[in-house]
């Protein structure tokens with residue numbers, strides 16, 4: 001499938017999808033936890049750093065994993081959190097109920113998400129994952145439950161695939177736009193990348209890229225959570 005060149009999006013070209021060791025290090029720093037089962041980098045900053053990680057539809061521990069596109073860039077994730085805090089999801093849900101053409105476009109985004117996941121499954125040799133057939137993420141196809149998921153999808157797919165993800169990207173323009181690098185100072189670049197989970201679990205509401213529980217390492221700070 002020859003994708004048209006679209007200079008308005010951060011969608012990574014085919015040859016740069018493969019995650020390098022450096023990409024995985026950056027992802028761990030962006031998220032504050034070690035990444036697992038990242039199979040592609042579907043969107044990059046103009047500087048080359050990952051914006052979105054694509055996770056295998058089946059994790060290496062066997063767990064089916066529906067959230068294929070995970071937004072990782074801290075500047076974008078916090079900007080999207082601001083939209084969520086301001087109530088944009090409620091407004092979108094109301095419009096999905098009232099506007100049949102928006103609802104149809106959103107259902108098409110859901111289908112595109114499933115198709116993109118199937119392509120990743122095929123490219124990576126993982127194949128189909130029947131347990132999550134028809135299950136996408138973020139509330140699709142009928143609701144908006146996580147804007148980060150929709151933005152991750154829009155950045156991965158390019159403009160014109162997920163209407164609500166596209167809207168959210170437009171709405172964060174005062175904090176992030178695809179044409180500029182916002183990486184400087186956005187995460188800790190000193191020392192070793194995180195080898196244990198230092199994050200409060202992510203804005204996308206799932207254990208996400210951490211594929212399996214860490215071996216017993218109880219600390220007093222974690223005990224109360």
Ligand SMILES: [Zn+2]
Nearest residue numbers: 045047181183
């Ligand atoms: Zn950058």
